Amino acid sequence: MCAQSSLSDVLKPIADARGLPNDHYTSDALYHEEREPLWFDTWAGLCVAAEIPEPGDAKPFDFLGVPVFALHGRDGVIRVFQNICRHRGMILVTEPRKIEGAIRCPYHSWCYSHQGRLVATPHVGGQGQNSHPDIRREELGLIEVRSHVWRGVVFINLSGKAAEFTELHRELIARWSEFEVPVYHGGADSMFQLECRTNWKLAVENYCESYHLPWVHPGLNSYSRLEDHYNIENPGKFSGQGTAVYRQIKDDDGSVFPDFPGLSDKWDTAGEYLTIMPNVMLGVQRDHVFAIILEPRGPRTTLEHIHLFYAAPDTSENLRRKNAEQWRLVFVEDIGVVEGMQAARGATGFDGGRFSPVMDGPTHLFHQWVAQRLTDTRQAAR
Amino acid sequence: MTDDAAKAAAAKARDGLQAELLKAHAAGDGALLVQLYTRAAALAVAAGEPDRAGFYRTHAWIFALECGHPDAPALRAALAAEGRVD
Numbered sequence A: 001m002c003a004q005s006s007l008s009d010v011l012k013p014i015a016d017a018r019g020l021p022n023d024h025y026t027s028d029a030l031y032h033e034e035r036e037p038l039w040f041d042t043w044a045g046l047c048v049a050a051e052i053p054e055p056g057d058a059k060p061f062d063f064l065g066v067p068v069f070a071l072h073g074r075d076g077v078i079r080v081f082q083n084i085c086r087h088r089g090m091i092l093v094t095e096p097r098k099i100e101g102a103i104r105c106p107y108h109s110w111c112y113s114h115q116g117r118l119v120a121t122p123h124v125g126g127q128g129q130n131s132h133p134d135i136r137r138e139e140l141g142l143i144e145v146r147s148h149v150w151r152g153v154v155f156i157n158l159s160g161k162a163a164e165f166t167e168l169h170r171e172l173i174a175r176w177s178e179f180e181v182p183v184y185h186g187g188a189d190s191m192f193q194l195e196c197r198t199n200w201k202l203a204v205e206n207y208c209e210s211y212h213l214p215w216v217h218p219g220l221n222s223y224s225r226l227e228d229h230y231n232i233e234n235p236g237k238f239s240g241q242g243t244a245v246y247r248q249i250k251d252d253d254g255s256v257f258p259d260f261p262g263l264s265d266k267w268d269t270a271g272e273y274l275t276i277m278p279n280v281m282l283g284v285q286r287d288h289v290f291a292i293i294l295e296p297r298g299p300r301t302t303l304e305h306i307h308l309f310y311a312a313p314d315t316s317e318n319l320r321r322k323n324a325e326q327w328r329l330v331f332v333e334d335i336g337v338v339e340g341m342q343a344a345r346g347a348t349g350f351d352g353g354r355f356s357p358v359m360d361g362p363t364h365l366f367h368q369w370v371a372q373r374l375t376d377t378r379q380a381a382r
Numbered sequence B: 001m002t003d004d005a006a007k008a009a010a011a012k013a014r015d016g017l018q019a020e021l022l023k024a025h026a027a028g029d030g031a032l033l034v035q036l037y038t039r040a041a042a043l044a045v046a047a048g049e050p051d052r053a054g055f056y057r058t059h060a061w062i063f064a065l066e067c068g069h070p071d072a073p074a075l076r077a078a079l080a081a082e083g084r085v086d
Ligand code: FES
Pocket: A085, A086, A087, A088, A089, A090, A105, A106, A107, A108, A109, A110
């Protein structure tokens, strides 16, 4: 199926390693093969809680071809369900909407509670007969997807096989324990999308490293120099970069966003930018944090959903807009390179490329994570 | 009223209700659907048609469930009392 795949080269130490072969960025078969090991068996980002802010808010998503919807229940709990009726398999939620009471299937009106329980099966035993001994409602609830909300991001583990989120990401949670305080999504002016003609992995790879900063983001790097950055590497879980020279954005009158409470001095000028594998790219700084959720749309297209969060619910709108625009410009600068790398993946002579042993550690770590999980799955299948 | 006159009046009420139901469906007005199907059930009961009544009451219940209407538990209880749900 994938003759040019040589994952063993990716798994070598960085000095000798090559990157993932071209077809991992272009092939439909490999895109499909990635679904289980890279997405379904781990915790992936689906959306942010702010997309369903009120009880009753529901929103559908296409998760790598699996239709799901997130629901903010009347009990205040956010749940994710597979978006399918247990009767004849009709889709239940087709657009973001308010569900005041039961989730009623549009086909034959079977109804589900906000907890996913099947509560009504009208006419199932004939006209006006709403029960039938063979249709046991207690066995036919919605298929709930394991979910966990962290830092405003809704993560899901579709297969149910991953360790607890808080266990899997214990080190990351500890690393950023100072940021375990309420974060407030900035609202409509603090979320935007960018569509990139690239494989999702190239967006991760680019985000992980600081090597490109002075070349791709000369504006950013006029104050953030290469030597002010450090790599963050945690094999199999997260990788990225940190900066020692974060500077706060200022409004026209010189005012700044409020800081998160209780941060240590390190964070006066520090910022850290990590990818939680596979698809959530997070940034933390003293006065705001952001999350980018990657939504693959096939092997060659990725939608980036960007969300900005603050330390208080009532920050200056003007400053929020300014901040969103500043980040948008930075992320747009990255689109050029991720689309350029994608376009070049048609080059037959390319061997996966090399990694700078000094600069590309986090990127290589991500490649290894991909290669290892694919390798394990292939071996298990034999 | 003669028998024929009573029948004619009932048919007229039913036609009027039918038109209102179609409008409520088109508008997706859940609370109104609950009200109209409840009325349809009552008319059917009065006309001595318990199965039609069960059909309409089922619809009232389902739309009450969907919109979180306060009548939902009572409608379910009524259906349960008639052996139409367990
Ligand atoms: S498919 Fe949902 S009720 Fe029939």
